[in-house]
Amino acid sequence: MDVTIDNYEELLPEILEKIENCDFCSIDCELSGITQYKDLNSFDTLRTRYEKIKNSVESFLILQFGLCVFKYKPNEKSYESHAYNCYLFPRSQKCKYSKDYSFSCLNSSVEFLIEQNFDFNKVFKKGISFISKDCEENLRHKLHLTIEDRKIPKNTLYPPNKEDIRDQIDKILNEIDEFVENKLETRKEIKFTEFLLRLFIEKNIRQKYSKQLKYESKFLENKERLMIITKVDPKDITNEIDDFEKEIGFSKLIWFLSQSNKLIVGHNMISDIMQMLRQFFTANLPENFEDFKSMTNSLFPRLLDTKYMASQAPLKDLINNTTLADLERILSKEPFPKITIENDLYSTNNEKLHEAGYDAYLTGCCYAKMFHYLETFNSSKLALEEFYSNKLYLMKSYDNLIFDLKKVQEEPKRDNVFYVEFPPKWETQDLYDLFSSYGPIFIGWINERSAFVALQNNDNVKKVASQLLGVCGRDYRVYFYSTYINQLYKSKNEKNKNSNSTPDNKNSDNNLTNSNEKRKRNKEKQNDKSSGSDSSLERKKFKSDKNDEKQNDKPFEQSMDCVYNLFLKDNTNKR
């Protein structure tokens, strides 16, 4: 169901009840922009990857949140499911407690969504408001202080050093008290010439009758001012606690989901989860990667990423494409079990890809099908969840396949990886030429002057070390990966010492970006039409997190091919 400001309040109890009673939920977010595929490097360290995604989610916004709740019916061996396609927008109008909220859009993400008929007008017109938990707590505290403060009876206020108008103020205030008491009167007029008098009458009215009386002032011709006081209809007296609760909006649902302790399934969900943390819990994500993990664990203790699940043995041997739509198609055929999954809104035939509600529904379907397939091997439900959960898939990564939320992860050693510096005119082929004697390589561009090069064959590491390392008089320099990283952290630590900031700050490995700039340039140089369309195809693919190329879990030979495809060829049937 489409959920907007028009029906959210009404639907909320039903949704919360459905979450309460479900077996698992699936989620999906449509964002105003995502971490650009080209900004990722296959050799990012885990921290660097965290920082890159963090920087990105801190400017973008969830525009549409898909939630699908699944309930298993054991007798019928089928699922009942309900999908909610929710529109979000940080409203300021009619929101007493809202703040200005600026958010970024990425052109390619916006174009991608609009191509899928995403309705931005509906988001902006009907999006449900939200608030982050830390902001809510702060405001709630202030609100309670204000309300408590108001209960203390106030003395009448008088202007300082103006004894002569004290009596006048008292007299008028008495009249106003009588007006308030008199249930027959609804309107009172008072005339002043003394400006200070008006000021202090108003001040006292606000202090004593802020919610009961309204007033307005008019200039009269004879320099007098007329104050018209009217009573506020009791049914119009808003309850500010109620107002405040309403402005919490969509966050209520998310907070409930967080506390439900239900299994939450997503597909390639790292960006979604980080965006949710930022939007609904804390405006500033933790600087430190380990802090992020423990925060996620405490807020969402049971997460499961279907892209990770599908790309691990034993399923990976049956699944050659883990993009969401393809995955669902593969799982609908043998050897996966036929499971009926009823839904009130969608069917898997009814292609509404990239509508958040639909993608959440598909994700849940994929999970159910994989789960029931694996269950046939006598795996217990608990063991399966234990094995797959809290591991968030990382795309475009050479060896860091996941964020493992429950474990402290060591960075891989990468003994077979070299860091290479060269003149800016170098292209992929030049790197290939340099390493031609050492077997297949995998290249991770850093910028136009440097790249990581991984050898497929570890036996050749020594050969490279003896033949390319420390070579003088050439226009390139080759280093061990470890040398490069040590140097990087050394200079980072020195910087931190100078700036007194934390060692885990966000400037680390800044240069591990824009790896694809070169790739793009290479393509542009080729200047044929097919490469142009290739590039747009590539871009399109990476617009949605759900559609990244499956690179990591391929055997090395295939990965190599993939690299060659990207770098060297213009068009192949395979893509």
Place this chain on the structure above:
Amino acid sequence: MDVTIDNYEELLPEILEKIENCDFCSIDCELSGITQYKDLNSFDTLRTRYEKIKNSVESFLILQFGLCVFKYKPNEKSYESHAYNCYLFPRSQKCKYSKDYSFSCLNSSVEFLIEQNFDFNKVFKKGISFISKDCEENLRHKLHLTIEDRKIPKNTLYPPNKEDIRDQIDKILNEIDEFVENKLETRKEIKFTEFLLRLFIEKNIRQKYSKQLKYESKFLENKERLMIITKVDPKDITNEIDDFEKEIGFSKLIWFLSQSNKLIVGHNMISDIMQMLRQFFTANLPENFEDFKSMTNSLFPRLLDTKYMASQAPLKDLINNTTLADLERILSKEPFPKITIENDLYSTNNEKLHEAGYDAYLTGCCYAKMFHYLETFNSSKLALEEFYSNKLYLMKSYDNLIFDLKKVQEEPKRDNVFYVEFPPKWETQDLYDLFSSYGPIFIGWINERSAFVALQNNDNVKKVASQLLGVCGRDYRVYFYSTYINQLYKSKNEKNKNSNSTPDNKNSDNNLTNSNEKRKRNKEKQNDKSSGSDSSLERKKFKSDKNDEKQNDKPFEQSMDCVYNLFLKDNTNKR
């Protein structure tokens, strides 16, 4: 006419011709966000104000650009006008030279536009691309280098240290040369087992026939690879210069406008102009305010701001409200002359306020009416333009009414202004109490601990100086404005010395922001419904630059009233 990617290329020649032949143009921009009224301080220095607007336009985007061209028909004493309502978006799809482009949206601006039925979907789907001049020049230079480079005949490329496959490469390349020469053949197949061979054949094809041949590779079962080479249909060979020209998109129109030397009229146009400079000319606006002025002078030598025109004597005595729609209504009545202004798209009855094309049309109408009225006083056209042009109106300013583009402007002395520090619990009334003996005051909040206070009556300055300055043992401190500013520049200069940056950097007067936070807080404390709606009304007003309250040019008494209205009252008929 609505101008989108569907009709822009076709319409462009007509639009350029209309500009060429017009008497003047008017413009208006709808932005994804604007400098927040609350971020402005009435006592901003000119530089601070420039920096504030600059920071804002650097993140936001022109989504809709309105252009209206006016041609006077002296015989009929009427105008013919044509309006173009143009949708803009930084496209990346199908754009070979485009970059990722991230832009910000402000929630309140988006809500305001969507309330006016602004069609965001149309912007994102049909918006015309654009490019900044500096970016265009850079790309064009690179493109020409590439094209020139391609004309130089290239030697055949061979893998290093692999003499044995040189002959094979030569042989296959010869075959390909023959294939290219032979007009009857359109497809050629080549088989390899040697991976390096394929690589270098591809490399040579790209180098020699990049635009004429396409190729793709397939794995065969026997470990062979099949390369299929096909000829590109000559009519599909894209001309990259043409492609590039197309991607310049809307900037062509703006650059033409800039070079046309026509009078360009806008209403409260400072944000529009600065946004245009950034979007179509230079990604980074000058750091220095004077550099900004000279840049604007050279790109748009004849600008006229109708809000400034309407708020200056003699017109200001006839015009009590300078918001665009009100201004137009006022100018349609006596004593302003009746002028027929024909338009192909709009009429002044046909209210499409806040559609850029319509606002541009209204702005032009206002200019024409004011101009012909003033002309009746025997003013020459030249003298009138000389008097009014290149002065851009500044809203919410105590005394800096304009950016005067043709003059070096001195900052006002503000001898009657004091800088006051106090505890955060202070509210407007506390300031009023403090200054109660010195006549009416005008307050410009800086933050919750400080504000500027201007005395209406200069005679009281000495009194304040003797009674409030340097007072000890109180919870407030009062300083002359000049003392504050000197201190500020002193500490800024010290900072600059340390950081080695230019004296005119963007950190200046950073604390002169959020003046309205306090105001808002005051209102929240009052907590009545009417103040809530007041505040939303206030916000609505300030969402569009066109609608700021006319504050500066009122007599002091009225300004004071305006202040009191904002701070002390909850609802009046006057607003």
